[in-house]
Amino acid sequence: MGSRASTLLREEEIEEIKKETGFSHSQITRLYSRFTSLDKGENGTLSREDFQRIPELAINPLGDRIINAFFPEGEDQVNFRGFMRTLAHFRPIEDNEKNKDPTASEPLNSRTNKLLFAFRLYDLDRDDKISRDELLQVLRMMVGVNISDEQLGSIADRTIQEADQNGDNSISFNEFIKHFWKFVHH
Numbered sequence: 001m002g003s004r005a006s007t008l009l010r011e012e013e014i015e016e017i018k019k020e021t022g023f024s025h026s027q028i029t030r031l032y033s034r035f036t037s038l039d040k041g042e043n044g045t046l047s048r049e050d051f052q053r054i055p056e057l058a059i060n061p062l063g064d065r066i067i068n069a070f071f072p073e074g075e076d077q078v079n080f081r082g083f084m085r086t087l088a089h090f091r092p093i094e095d096n097e098k099n100k101d102p103t104a105s106e107p108l109n110s111r112t113n114k115l116l117f118a119f120r121l122y123d124l125d126r127d128d129k130i131s132r133d134e135l136l137q138v139l140r141m142m143v144g145v146n147i148s149d150e151q152l153g154s155i156a157d158r159t160i161q162e163a164d165q166n167g168d169n170s171i172s173f174n175e176f177i178k179h180f181w182k183f184v185h186h
């Protein structure tokens with residue numbers, strides 16, 4: 001079981017993932033054995049059902065959305081590399097001083113990439129905009145049943161009014177970022 005995991009992951013693969021995601025060697029091997037234990041089909045990829053066995057995701061109101069974020073558009077399997085790339089968004093933000101390579105692309109756990117990840121949890125149809133409907137769906141999942149549709153609707157309307165700058169009644173990623181910063185600085 002555990003030994004199968006460590007024999008299958010090649011050293012150079014670990015190095016590449018380390019560079020791409022910022023996870024340490026031991027984190028990668030640990031997550032790899034987690035990955036293989038979830039991989040019931042033992043084919044090196046995870047399906048949506050595999051993810052649904054993770055208890056933390058099963059009880060999270062946004063669980064399905066988060067699971068969705070692991071899958072590239074139109075695909076229903078994710079390999080270890082893709083799995084790690086998505087997990088990298090959850091790593092805490094570090095001081096960039098430690099990144100010696102100035103030509104390296106923005107780390108997956110940068111503020112912008114974290115916000116993009118959050119944005120995509122809302123943008124279900126992936127048209128790069130959060131519509132009123134998409135916002136409502138997330139609100140409903142998060143607050144449960146204690147708030148009436150009418151109240152939720154007005155929260156959604158107000159949020160869109162505040163964030164929408166070009167008047168298309170939806171929130172683009174740029175509008176999302178600006179709104180987010182306004183929100184955290186108040």
Ligand SMILES: [Ca+2]
Nearest residue numbers: 123125127129
């Ligand atoms: Ca959308």
Ligand SMILES: [Ca+2]
Nearest residue numbers: 164166168170
């Ligand atoms: Ca807009």
